[in-house]
Amino acid sequence: MARSWIGLTLCLLAFTGPAAPVPFEQDGRWGYRDAQGAVVIAPRYLIADQFSPEGIAAVADEKGWAYVDRTGKVLVHPFLFDNGPDEFQEGLARCVADGKMGYFDKHGRIVISPRFSFAEPFSDGRAKVCFGCREVKDGEHSRYTGGRWARIDRQGREVEP
Numbered sequence: 001m002a003r004s005w006i007g008l009t010l011c012l013l014a015f016t017g018p019a020a021p022v023p024f025e026q027d028g029r030w031g032y033r034d035a036q037g038a039v040v041i042a043p044r045y046l047i048a049d050q051f052s053p054e055g056i057a058a059v060a061d062e063k064g065w066a067y068v069d070r071t072g073k074v075l076v077h078p079f080l081f082d083n084g085p086d087e088f089q090e091g092l093a094r095c096v097a098d099g100k101m102g103y104f105d106k107h108g109r110i111v112i113s114p115r116f117s118f119a120e121p122f123s124d125g126r127a128k129v130c131f132g133c134r135e136v137k138d139g140e141h142s143r144y145t146g147g148r149w150a151r152i153d154r155q156g157r158e159v160e161p
Helices: 002-016
Strands: 022-026 029-033 039-045 057-061 063-068 075-077 093-098 098-104 110-118 127-129 132-140 140-144 148-152 158-161
Touching: 022 039, 039 057, 093 110, 110 127
Parallel strands: none
Antiparallel strands: 022 029, 029 039, 057 063, 063 075, 093 098, 098 110, 127 148, 132 140, 148 158
16 A cells, blocks of 8 residues: 555656745845755746746846746746736737747747747737738837738648738
């Protein structure tokens, strides 16, 4: 009987992995500690969200928002929506690199490279994207005009003009 409990415990640990680091605040900055209280990411962020089950966390500093791994390595810079990182829709969120937009998954991996002037969230397996459109500010909001619009699938292939 004891052997089966040990096996079950080892399986659970292998499946869930080590406990995610937990945010803590020190002198107005946020960092992360492990389950034993040891600092694993020094306090350097203005905002530090909880780690996701997939092992990434949204953080913000003077340079802006990013998703980091459990070591503090920046994985991706999310598109900002409503003063925070874009929300995941159908397992993907929008990211920004060199002024272009693309998509990343819940592990922080870019799955559709940033090549669009603008991109909408995924819905029903498709996303509306624009090549060459321009942003027009309208108060605190923006809209995008011009360019060539298309719909893409989850692999980034154009499926509709």
